[in-house]
Amino acid sequence: MRRTDSWNLDDVLDFEWMLARDRSAGDEELQKRDYTIRRKIVTASPEIARDRRAMLHAWLQARREETPTSLPGDCFNSGWQTLVTIAGLVGLGLGGSVTVGLLHYRTGEPVNVSWFLALTVGVQMLVLFLAVLLSLIHTTTNWFSEFRPLRGLLTALTWATSAGLRRLPAEQRDPIRATLAVIRSKREIYGSLATWPFLVVTQIFAVAYNIGILATLGTHLAFANLHFQWESTLVQSPAVASQIVSALSLPWSEFAPEATLTQPQVEDSHNIDSVRFRRMLESNDPKLHSLIAWWPFLCVVVGVYGLLVRGALLAFAAIQWQRSLRKLRFDHADANALWRRLSGPLVTAPPEAEPVRVPSSGAPDGKHHSAGPCAVLIARELNLDRAALRAHLARRFGWEMGPTWPVKIDNRQESSAILRELRDTIPKVAGVVVVAPIERDPIVAIGLFLKDVLAASGADPEVVLLLAGPPAMDERLKFWRNFNAIQGLHLGLERWAP
Amino acid sequence: MNTDTPTFAVVGAVNHGKSSVVSTLAENDQVRISPFPGETTECRPFSLRNLFHFYDTPGFQNAPESLPELLPAEHTSQPLEVFRDFLARHQGAPEFDAECRLFTPIVEGAGLVYVVDGSRPVLDLNLAEMRILRLTGQPRLAIINRTSADNHVAEWKSRLGQNFNAVREFNAHHATFADRIELLETLAGIEQSWKPKLASAVALLREEWTSRLTECAEIIVELLVAALRHRETGNAREDLEKRREVLAEELKTRYRAAVSRLEARAHGRIIGLFGHHLVKAESNEEHLFADDLFSDETWKLFGLETTQLVFLATAGGAIGGLSLDAVTLGHSFGLFALAGGAVGAGTSLAIGRNRPELSVNFPRSLTWLPKGLTNLLPSKLQIGGRALAVGPYPALNFPWILLDRAFGTFCYVINRAHARRDEVTLRSATLRDALAAHGLTSAQWTDDSRKKCEQLFTAIRRDKFQPEQRAQLRTLLFERLGEIGDVRVDFTTASPT
Numbered sequence: 001m002r003r004t005d006s007w008n009l010d011d012v013l014d015f016e017w018m019l020a021r022d023r024s025a026g027d028e029e030l031q032k033r034d035y036t037i038r039r040k041i042v043t044a045s046p047e048i049a050r051d052r053r054a055m056l057h058a059w060l061q062a063r064r065e066e067t068p069t070s071l072p073g074d075c076f077n078s079g080w081q082t083l084v085t086i087a088g089l090v091g092l093g094l095g096g097s098v099t100v101g102l103l104h105y106r107t108g109e110p111v112n113v114s115w116f117l118a119l120t121v122g123v124q125m126l127v128l129f130l131a132v133l134l135s136l137i138h139t140t141t142n143w144f145s146e147f148r149p150l151r152g153l154l155t156a157l158t159w160a161t162s163a164g165l166r167r168l169p170a171e172q173r174d175p176i177r178a179t180l181a182v183i184r185s186k187r188e189i190y191g192s193l194a195t196w197p198f199l200v201v202t203q204i205f206a207v208a209y210n211i212g213i214l215a216t217l218g219t220h221l222a223f224a225n226l227h228f229q230w231e232s233t234l235v236q237s238p239a240v241a242s243q244i245v246s247a248l249s250l251p252w253s254e255f256a257p258e259a260t261l262t263q264p265q266v267e268d269s270h271n272i273d274s275v276r277f278r279r280m281l282e283s284n285d286p287k288l289h290s291l292i293a294w295w296p297f298l299c300v301v302v303g304v305y306g307l308l309v310r311g312a313l314l315a316f317a318a319i320q321w322q323r324s325l326r327k328l329r330f331d332h333a334d335a336n337a338l339w340r341r342l343s344g345p346l347v348t349a350p351p352e353a354e355p356v357r358v359p360s361s362g363a364p365d366g367k368h369h370s371a372g373p374c375a376v377l378i379a380r381e382l383n384l385d386r387a388a389l390r391a392h393l394a395r396r397f398g399w400e401m402g403p404t405w406p407v408k409i410d411n412r413q414e415s416s417a418i419l420r421e422l423r424d425t426i427p428k429v430a431g432v433v434v435v436a437p438i439e440r441d442p443i444v445a446i447g448l449f450l451k452d453v454l455a456a457s458g459a460d461p462e463v464v465l466l467l468a469g470p471p472a473m474d475e476r477l478k479f480w481r482n483f484n485a486i487q488g489l490h491l492g493l494e495r496w497a498p
Numbered sequence: 499m500n501t502d503t504p505t506f507a508v509v510g511a512v513n514h515g516k517s518s519v520v521s522t523l524a525e526n527d528q529v530r531i532s533p534f535p536g537e538t539t540e541c542r543p544f545s546l547r548n549l550f551h552f553y554d555t556p557g558f559q560n561a562p563e564s565l566p567e568l569l570p571a572e573h574t575s576q577p578l579e580v581f582r583d584f585l586a587r588h589q590g591a592p593e594f595d596a597e598c599r600l601f602t603p604i605v606e607g608a609g610l611v612y613v614v615d616g617s618r619p620v621l622d623l624n625l626a627e628m629r630i631l632r633l634t635g636q637p638r639l640a641i642i643n644r645t646s647a648d649n650h651v652a653e654w655k656s657r658l659g660q661n662f663n664a665v666r667e668f669n670a671h672h673a674t675f676a677d678r679i680e681l682l683e684t685l686a687g688i689e690q691s692w693k694p695k696l697a698s699a700v701a702l703l704r705e706e707w708t709s710r711l712t713e714c715a716e717i718i719v720e721l722l723v724a725a726l727r728h729r730e731t732g733n734a735r736e737d738l739e740k741r742r743e744v745l746a747e748e749l750k751t752r753y754r755a756a757v758s759r760l761e762a763r764a765h766g767r768i769i770g771l772f773g774h775h776l777v778k779a780e781s782n783e784e785h786l787f788a789d790d791l792f793s794d795e796t797w798k799l800f801g802l803e804t805t806q807l808v809f810l811a812t813a814g815g816a817i818g819g820l821s822l823d824a825v826t827l828g829h830s831f832g833l834f835a836l837a838g839g840a841v842g843a844g845t846s847l848a849i850g851r852n853r854p855e856l857s858v859n860f861p862r863s864l865t866w867l868p869k870g871l872t873n874l875l876p877s878k879l880q881i882g883g884r885a886l887a888v889g890p891y892p893a894l895n896f897p898w899i900l901l902d903r904a905f906g907t908f909c910y911v912i913n914r915a916h917a918r919r920d921e922v923t924l925r926s927a928t929l930r931d932a933l934a935a936h937g938l939t940s941a942q943w944t945d946d947s948r949k950k951c952e953q954l955f956t957a958i959r960r961d962k963f964q965p966e967q968r969a970q971l972r973t974l975l976f977e978r979l980g981e982i983g984d985v986r987v988d989f990t991t992a993s994p995t
Contacts, residue, residue: 170534381621410623411562441512441535444559444593445623479535 007057007325009080009193010073015060016186017072019334023481027495034341037062055342056330080197087205095120095212103220108274110227110291116298120213121305124206128309178485185488189332196321203314210306214299221295228294229272238267245297252300259300265290333492336462340397372430373402374461375422377453379409379436382468388498389435396494397464399431409436410445412452423456431462438469438476438495442483450489464492471497504692504699505551506685507603509631510613511624512536512557515643518670518917519613520544520554523678525773527916529554541599547706549699550682552611553603559596561626571633581605581634609689610638612662617648620657628661637689640665641681663688670917674986675707710771711983715975717771718904719968721764722897725757726958729889745886746858753856753888754792761791761900765907772911777922786907789926791899797853799930800906801898802948803941808843810894810952815842853895859887890959897955898940901975905940905982906933913987928989936985938978947974 041058048054102116165173235241242263249260268290280288390401403425405418457463477495484493508516513535521529524544542554567584571577581601588594610631640662642654658665664684686696730753769777789795819838823830906929933939954971957963
């Protein structure tokens, strides 16, 4: 059975799908549902109650059980299995076909070793060499820093559609732009996850290709007497050819000397045309042994420089994939909101009830804290009842209302002093709340201010934009949601009708 | 665009109603308007018959950060140069994209119309916008356009007064022609050098308004002539005797549909005359009127009152009887006139404002007449002819109902601001109440006008409608249309659905 905190790509896909679906659900409904799930999880395994990854994974499993329809993760799994099977089969087939073609020497001339090596191992090594070279250039000189095929594709798509998008009414344009922006932001969160499956599948193909070569070569060896010769315009001297062979067989020459060739053997198998070969066969020339002696060398070359290298790369990609899954923090806005629902108490009280008192706590415990004080930035034009806000923050986030500043949310220059103070406060707070009136229209100036708040807050405390205003304004939440996505603001968006 | 034409950039904060103002001022209901903030992303020029040009611009997105860079304009004789520098510096920068777009027509010399929503409070952000606009040094007018019940107009007025040459309240969703003219005249006042051009443009608009009313009167005259004379005929078939009722109903339906089509076409022309594309007189699914021309509801609500109808019917019957008295050289002592009047009054009283049933003329069974003789008879007589016929419809109230509905359409269209995007279906009761409240229904005309009009209807019905009578009717209708045009009828409170 899979460990409860062990995430896979299908889990991530299902998790994001569920979170996206929850965005349109009512707050109270979500609270109740997740509270029930939490109770079930904690009753079964109390130890995971404070482990965010394990808890979220257990939540996902519970939600899956409640969802009768096929989930994106299932589709991904079947698609992935199909892709892996196809990659394996195509690799095997291609490796086998290439080898059959190379070993088919009815013209009476032995197999040319140069061609065999070039088409089996040479191509693979060339591709690998280019990849390593590009990677070295990229890391040492920072060239190709903008070479991101997926990002490029998305940017090109955005550019191509932007002119058309401008012509669309905002009602259609903004959701499309928001969707594109959400894809971009998901890439930032899960970006590396997209790289490793690609590498894994290509390496499965390559491993299968090498297995195909070896299997075909082995089959031929079992049923035929294979002869090899070498010829090349570039390398004419048998001495040089022998040195190349020795260099290639360096990794195994010590413990498998039979899988290498001596210089006389290399000399004997140089430039054997069909006439000479026929004569050698007719006279049962002892040099024929030199022609046959190539096969162990070729098998090991393919095994070491093809199969072994590709296998190592496959293992590396698979490990990296798992590492990037393990590194996922699940601390983006939607996951934070879910975690709050799963970790906080379910408190329902009539509006006239006394505000909930949050037990005072010390400094937040590093990552994924859910309780503690929070810094609050309140839009100047809002005339709020602080006690009501305090109660709401406690009830909703489990946060104690900490340092509070009135700010101009549309003027980051005038708010810079406050943002400096906020930066100094960050180590002591669990969250940052910006309270803005929902009736305000989201504009670039507000977006820039919020970006500065995010920058001042750093990576750890959760930043929430709390939109305050009468319930009749709920409709406006969608404007803000689209705006947040389009502006690339990674903060939680919450509604509060005081 | 012609640079000699007065040009205005309509600017303001996001979602304060700039596009609505442009739509109404330019009489263009194709301007994109929505409750989504940031609907307008590009500057788009709109022209009011090449007399004025208006630029619809994106709303300010980052005024607070733009202002410090534009402050040097305060101390220079060429303030627009500072704005040009700003454009050169920030062209393509996403944080100033909207500002760059909205400054573009300003640096080309456009006057400024700053639109604010009077139902929202004044924010520091708006003060920054006002200051930026003042820095341009261009002539500027502020428009307070309230979009909801909240009222911050006084606050806005005190702020705007310090920064703008003139401040006007203007509801883009309820503005009439007179409101638009008033606003355009105000625009003329904010810059002396524009005054002559703007004054002549306003005069041209007034002239055009008059010619539109004349055209509208002619459309209604054409409708009356066509509808009052319309006749639907059908071939009498072998099975006439067996299917008499069915054939009669088919013909009546065809008649009603044809006259309704004539009416819808005329209404469509009236709507088109005032540049409304979102109001549909008739489409496949929807009609402008919820109630059909021949529905009982329509007949009960529109047209003349029962007493007026009785009077008209009595007079009509008496005139008919008088002609018979004349035939007897007065020997009947006016008995025919008396009888005619009595019959007219009785019939009219009995029917009241109900719709009289359409009658069908069937071919008479005169088979005993020689066929050649039958063919020689005038087709109208229908004696022994091959055709069934419905119409012309003799109901007294019919032309008055057509008239009231046409006036209703006219009244709705001129009171509908081009900024409105709702689709409309007019209910007879709503429309009648709105017209009646301002004394605009045909039943509220003076006796003299009504009598004169009825005489002209009779001439139409008798096919004796001379060109001078046509001109008379057109003049009469033009006067009524003018009266309607002078009145503001609020259909939003009368709530046509």
